[in-house]
Amino acid sequence: MSASKVTVAELVAAARKARRAAQAHFSKFKVGAALETEDGQIITGCNIENATYGLTMCAERVAMFKALSEGHRRFRRVVVVADTQAPTPPCGPCRQILWEYAGDVEVVMANLKRETGRHRLSDLLPLPFDARLLKKK
Numbered sequence: 001m002s003a004s005k006v007t008v009a010e011l012v013a014a015a016r017k018a019r020r021a022a023q024a025h026f027s028k029f030k031v032g033a034a035l036e037t038e039d040g041q042i043i044t045g046c047n048i049e050n051a052t053y054g055l056t057m058c059a060e061r062v063a064m065f066k067a068l069s070e071g072h073r074r075f076r077r078v079v080v081v082a083d084t085q086a087p088t089p090p091c092g093p094c095r096q097i098l099w100e101y102a103g104d105v106e107v108v109m110a111n112l113k114r115e116t117g118r119h120r121l122s123d124l125l126p127l128p129f130d131a132r133l134l135k136k137k
């Protein structure tokens, strides 16, 4: 894979901007995400809540579903931004979706002022279940 065309700072800025559109009326916990595609495009998402609560969609999955629906298939990194001192890592379902569609990407966490953490997705989701296992007899 060739060198990145966008910086982490640009991705963090995009995720912070996306976070402003969050529909977090119930939790008040606004999240923004930014995916970097292999060819250097930035696809963002924010969390979208719902009055039945259970239909809530996290920022990371909104970003990934947007990206997939626009034809993107290869990714380098994902940035997650929340207004917290501690890192806000992707939830379990988001880790699964990110793993299946983005592979072992770098996951960068940030708040409104600074970066709060950086991990490989494989460290956040050890021993994943994925399509390779469906083919094994």
Ligand code: THU
Binding pocket: 024, 027, 029, 030, 031, 046, 047, 048, 049, 056, 057, 058, 059, 060, 080, 088, 089, 090, 091, 094
């Ligand atoms: N949320 C995200 O969007 N991403 C995360 O990584 C953690 C949680 C959202 C879901 C819900 O709308 C709110 O944050 C509180 O859980």
